[in-house]
Amino acid sequence: MDASVALVTDARKARAALTPLRRQLLERLRVPGSASSLAAAMEMPRQKLGYHLRVLEEAGLVKLVEERQRRGFTERVLQACADSFVVDPGLMRGAERRAGAAQDRFASEHLVHTAGNAMRDVARMREAADREGKRLLTLTVETELTFATPTDFDTFTEALSAAVAALAQTYASAPRGRRYRLVAMAHPAANTRTEKGLSA
Structure with missing residues (x-):
């Protein structure tokens, strides 16, 4: 099956995912990893990465897949909940749009709005298709x-x-x-x- 895509519709989740470091962690966690393995690969302190991993886990963007007993501590192995994430464009724009823009097929604002709606709708249908094990024909x-x-x-x-x-x-x-x-x-x-x- 193709790589999974998750639509982020919650502002809290979006804030958790949008920092450069956390985006990098989500990218690396397409395959399972722990704070220790990520710290070694990224040459960063394990404690620092542990904090950011907790934020991502609390936001529901990564999930626990395994716990391993190590000398003196339990290693938690995490994985991203999807291969890629799409932020709902509705979180990024104001509720009100310039009057008449939606009716103007040449307005760049209308193009961006239409593209954003398509991205959101397809991401939602992709999530549903993944859950049902079906193909989304596009x-x-x-x-x-x-x-x-x-x-x-x-x-x-x-x-x-x-x-x-x-x-x-x-x-x-x-x-x-x-x-x-x-x-x-x-x-x-x-x-x-x-x-x-x-x-x-």
Whole structure:
């Protein structure tokens, strides 16, 4: 089965996971480890790591998988509760959004909001599928394009919208079928200067 993903919807859990050191611990604890083994691997004091591991355990991000008797102490072996964690975007944004942004398909705020909702919804469904031992059937298509002018961008947008609308009509309904949500979005490539994505 694919690596597990857990959605973090609780602000306390998010705070516990967001420090650089704790993120590193969660990464390393994809496989079981203890404060002692982590201290040796990371060249850090065991007591310091022990504190951060307790915070992660109390937040429900790591779990106890084994206790080993060592000379003079009990070694607690922990493991992350998932291979990766997704923080609910709703924890990071205010309850109120700029009026009209949700209706503007060209607004970057709307793009971020839509992408965040997709990330949250898929993470939740992934958790449910993992619990049931089922596969979550999804699709991702990525590519890069080059537009010489804003007019080219507008022309492409209209053509893509028409193509998606036509396909949506073909697959609009099916007896006992499962509904899917399709999201198409475009943004300047990460290595492109910001002003290149601005309208002229």
